[in-house]
Structure formats: C-alpha cells, structure tokens
Amino acid sequence: MINKVDLPADRFENPYLENLKAKNFIFGKNGTGKTSISHAILKQYNDQFDIHLFEGFNSVVGDNHILDAISLGTKNASVQPLIEATQKELVEINKDLEPLDDQGTNTYSKLQHIKEQVKQQEKSLDDCYIKSAKKIKNEHQKLVNNFNYNKNCFIKDIQLAHKLTTDEFKVQTSLLNQKILGKVNEVHFPTIEPSNYLQTVNKILEAKPIKLALINFRSKEDQEWARKGLFLHKHSDGEYEQTCSFCGSPLSSERIEELNSYFSDEVKELEIRINNVQEQLKQLKKSISNIMLLDENSFYSKFKQQVTEFNLQVETAKTGYMNFLNKLSENIQTKKKDVFTHVDPINNNIVESLISFNELQQSHNTLLSLNTKYGNNLDESINNARIQLLGNQIAIQLDAFQYTRECQECCVKRETSPA
Incomplete structure (x- = not known):
C-alpha cells in the first residue's frame, strides 16, 4: 500500500x-x-x-473512420494517428501497384515491362531448347537412343555439356562405332634355346675324326663319290660286289678294307650327327617361318597400336632367328662336305641380339587378355562414349545460342523485377 x-x-x-x-x-x-x-x-x-x-476520454477512445469503429485503451488511442498515416501510405502504394489510365509510369507499369522482357527471354531460351533437341534428334540419333528426344530431354541433358578436344572426339567417335569382335586367332611361338643349338653345332664343327687309311683323292667330290660308291656296292649280308658297277674293274678285298678304314665308324657317327642337326635346323626354320602375325582387324581400336608394335617385334625376331639358323646350317654344311676339314666355331655373341620367344608369348597372352576383357565391357564403354559425344554436341548447341549470356540476362531481369 x-x-x-x-x-x-x-x-x-x-x-x-x-x-x-x-x-x-x-x-x-x-x-x-x-x-x-x-x-x-x-x-x-x-x-x-x-x-x-485516466486523463479524459480522448486518451482511451480513438475514432477509426475507415473501419467505422472506435478503439479503447490508452495504447490503442495513442497509435491511432500512426494508423491513419500508414493507411494513407497504403492508399498511395496501392495506386502505385494498379494500372494507370494514362501513359504515365509507376511500379505496376515497370513490373509489367520487366515481366514482358522475362517472357521474351524465356521464349528465346525455349526456342533454343526446341531447336537444339530437334537438331540432335535428326542429325545425331545415335547419341540419344530415343526417337522422341525433345526439349525436356535436352534440358535434362544440359548438365552433360562439355567440349571435347579434336583427339578426344576422334577416340570417342571410333569407340561409339566399334563393333563387338570375334575370337582372336592365337599365335604360338616355338620353344627354342638358341645357345643349345649353337653349342651342338660348334661341337660338330670342332670334331676331328682320324683318317685310318692313307688314300689320296683328287678332290672332295671324288672322296664323297667313293664314300657313296662303297655304300652302294655293299650287300645286305655285309659282303661287297667283286666288280665295280661303274667302270667294270675288279674290286679287291684289300681296296674295300682300305676304303672302310678311311670312312671309319667315327666318321659315320659324325655324319649321322650332322644329318640329325641339319634336319632339326630345317624343321625349326620351317616352324619359325610359319609364325603368323596378329590380325589388327581382330583387335579393338584401342589396342591397334600395341598390335602394330607387337607384330614388328615378331618380324624382327623371325628375321633374327632365320639369320641365326642359316648361319648354323651354312657352317655345318661346310663341315659335312669334308668332315676332316677344320671349321672355326661360331661366336657366342650371335645369340645375344635374339628376341626371346618366351617373352613374345607372354606379351601376346597379355594383349589377348586385355582385348578380351575390353570386349566383355564394350557395352558400358560404348554407352560412355555416347554420353561424352552427346555432352559435346549439347555444348556446341549452347555455344551457338550464347546460352550462358542469355541465362544471365534472364536471371538479372528476374532479380530486378519489383516485388
């Protein structure tokens, strides 16, 4: 209180x-x-x-002519003048937001003008979408996989837009047109250790059989002729003809013994070794000459360069091995003509430059594996190429329309539009 x-x-x-x-x-x-x-x-x-x-009725009662009412209370009465002033402002604002009878300018007319500009800008963008979608549908059908490609599809795909370089475009176009290929014909390389063949041939070249009889021949051809003649005059029971089949002269047992001594078992054994090696070299050269190259058309474009390089290595290897084997064959043939003649061994350096067939086989297997794996995933790769090329084509259409500038202008007009 x-x-x-x-x-x-x-x-x-x-x-x-x-x-x-x-x-x-x-x-x-x-x-x-x-x-x-x-x-x-x-x-x-x-x-x-x-x-x-209480300070009189004016302090608690306010008269609102617009609402046709009175307001009670000190606070309500004190703000009544503010209400009236605000109401006047609202009337002016409403006039500014209503159409004018004359050609004057107010917020309403400005808003209508900007709305018209935005409408025209949006129409221009819409025309861009329609024309671009139509061009892609008609000229680049493979990129959309959709016969009903329209502006809505184009708008959705704008997010894919990006420019490809010339090289990227070529790669993706080649990939898009790539067909699924069949199985590649494999290449098999012979198993060969060149140093072993060189060692075998050098042992033959260095062999020196002893002449057990002193018989003089006029030439190596006469010596070879006599050796073959001795074989031809021998019967299956081991006995020999008594008369020469060529000249009719008698063949004495002493002469046959001298010839057998001259062409001893050591010589025969050496000749057998020479013949065996010659046959091996012959078969080996045949197998090397039969080595096939990889068919570039059986490989996807991504691996064609690797196939070309691989085939070049194979050609080089084949040439090297054929030269090597020919060298062995020539030297051993020289020895065969006269097993008693000394032939210099072949230098070991000849095998150092040879390409390993084992390494080529591994490279071959790896290349085939990559090509097969790529073929198995080709559907995904082709679809990715389609998307890349579609994005490139969309970027081209947008650039031709100056899409970025048009969108910015449209956004500016919307932002400057009166609320």
Missing part, C-alpha cells in the same frame, strides 16, 4: 503527501495539482504497482 508520495517542490508548498489510507479521494478545482499528484504517484511507484491513469 502507498503511505507517502513525494511531490514536485516547484509547485507544492509541502513536498510530501503522507498518512494515506487504502482508499483516498483527492478533489479540487482545475489547476490545483490533482494531475501532478497522480503523475507523481505513477513516477514513484510504477515499478512496484500496476498503475493506470
């Missing part, structure tokens, strides 16, 4: 109002200080009590 009120000293003789009760009535003529007392009470005790002052 309020017991005491401090009064303004500038207008009251007694600065205090004391001995107040629960209910107090203060009355007096106008100008005697009733209002000052009520304001003093409000100022001193407003933070402790809920105090309300």
Whole structure:
C-alpha cells in the first residue's frame, strides 16, 4: 500500500503527501495539482504497482473512420494517428501497384515491362531448347537412343555439356562405332634355346675324326663319290660286289678294307650327327617361318597400336632367328662336305641380339587378355562414349545460342523485377 508520495517542490508548498489510507479521494478545482499528484504517484511507484491513469476520454477512445469503429485503451488511442498515416501510405502504394489510365509510369507499369522482357527471354531460351533437341534428334540419333528426344530431354541433358578436344572426339567417335569382335586367332611361338643349338653345332664343327687309311683323292667330290660308291656296292649280308658297277674293274678285298678304314665308324657317327642337326635346323626354320602375325582387324581400336608394335617385334625376331639358323646350317654344311676339314666355331655373341620367344608369348597372352576383357565391357564403354559425344554436341548447341549470356540476362531481369 502507498503511505507517502513525494511531490514536485516547484509547485507544492509541502513536498510530501503522507498518512494515506487504502482508499483516498483527492478533489479540487482545475489547476490545483490533482494531475501532478497522480503523475507523481505513477513516477514513484510504477515499478512496484500496476498503475493506470485516466486523463479524459480522448486518451482511451480513438475514432477509426475507415473501419467505422472506435478503439479503447490508452495504447490503442495513442497509435491511432500512426494508423491513419500508414493507411494513407497504403492508399498511395496501392495506386502505385494498379494500372494507370494514362501513359504515365509507376511500379505496376515497370513490373509489367520487366515481366514482358522475362517472357521474351524465356521464349528465346525455349526456342533454343526446341531447336537444339530437334537438331540432335535428326542429325545425331545415335547419341540419344530415343526417337522422341525433345526439349525436356535436352534440358535434362544440359548438365552433360562439355567440349571435347579434336583427339578426344576422334577416340570417342571410333569407340561409339566399334563393333563387338570375334575370337582372336592365337599365335604360338616355338620353344627354342638358341645357345643349345649353337653349342651342338660348334661341337660338330670342332670334331676331328682320324683318317685310318692313307688314300689320296683328287678332290672332295671324288672322296664323297667313293664314300657313296662303297655304300652302294655293299650287300645286305655285309659282303661287297667283286666288280665295280661303274667302270667294270675288279674290286679287291684289300681296296674295300682300305676304303672302310678311311670312312671309319667315327666318321659315320659324325655324319649321322650332322644329318640329325641339319634336319632339326630345317624343321625349326620351317616352324619359325610359319609364325603368323596378329590380325589388327581382330583387335579393338584401342589396342591397334600395341598390335602394330607387337607384330614388328615378331618380324624382327623371325628375321633374327632365320639369320641365326642359316648361319648354323651354312657352317655345318661346310663341315659335312669334308668332315676332316677344320671349321672355326661360331661366336657366342650371335645369340645375344635374339628376341626371346618366351617373352613374345607372354606379351601376346597379355594383349589377348586385355582385348578380351575390353570386349566383355564394350557395352558400358560404348554407352560412355555416347554420353561424352552427346555432352559435346549439347555444348556446341549452347555455344551457338550464347546460352550462358542469355541465362544471365534472364536471371538479372528476374532479380530486378519489383516485388
């Protein structure tokens, strides 16, 4: 309860109002200080009590002509002028947002103008989508896999847009047109250790059979002729003809013994070794000459360069081995003409430059494996190439239309449009 009120000293003789009760009535003529007392009470005790002052009906009643109503309360009455001022502003704003009868300009007319510009810009973009979709559908059907490709499809595919370089375009186009190939004809390389053949031939070249009889022949041809003649005159039971089949002269047992001694078993054994090696070399040269090259048409374009390089290695290897085997054959033939003649062995360096057939076989197997794996995944690769080429074509269409600039202008117009 309020017991005491401090009064303004500038207008009251007694600065205090004391001995107040629960209910107090203060009355007096106008100008005697009733209002000052009520304001003093409000100022001193407003933070402790809920105090309300009545200062005439104008302070609590407001007249709203627009709403055809009145507002009660001190707060409502105090804001009524603000409401009226705001309502006037709203009227002006509404006029600014309504169509004009004359040719003047307001926010409404500006908005309509910008809307028209945006509409034209959007129509221009829409024409771009339609024309671009039609061009891709008619001229690049393989890129879309859709006979009903339209502007909506094009808009959805804009996210794929990117330019390909000339080399990238060639690679992706080649991949898109790639057909699934059949099985590759494999190449098999002979198993050969050139150092073993060289060692075998050198042993023959270095062999020195002993002449057990002293017989002089006029030439190597005569010596070979006599050796063959001795064989032809021998019967199946081991006996020999008594008369020469060529000249009719008698063949003495002494002469046959001398010839057999000259052409001893050591010589025969050496000749057999020579014949065997010659046959091996012959078969080996045949197998090497039969080595086929890989067919480039059986490989996907991605591996054609590798196939070309591989075939070049094979050709080089075949040439090297054929030269090597011919060298062995020539030297051993020289030895065969006269087994008693010394022939220098072949230098071991001849095998160092030869390409390993084992390594070629491994390279061959790897290349075939990659080609087969690529073929198995070709559907996915072709689809990826289609997407890459479609993105490139979309980028070309958008650049021709200056799509980025048009979109930016459209966005600017929308942003500058009045709310």
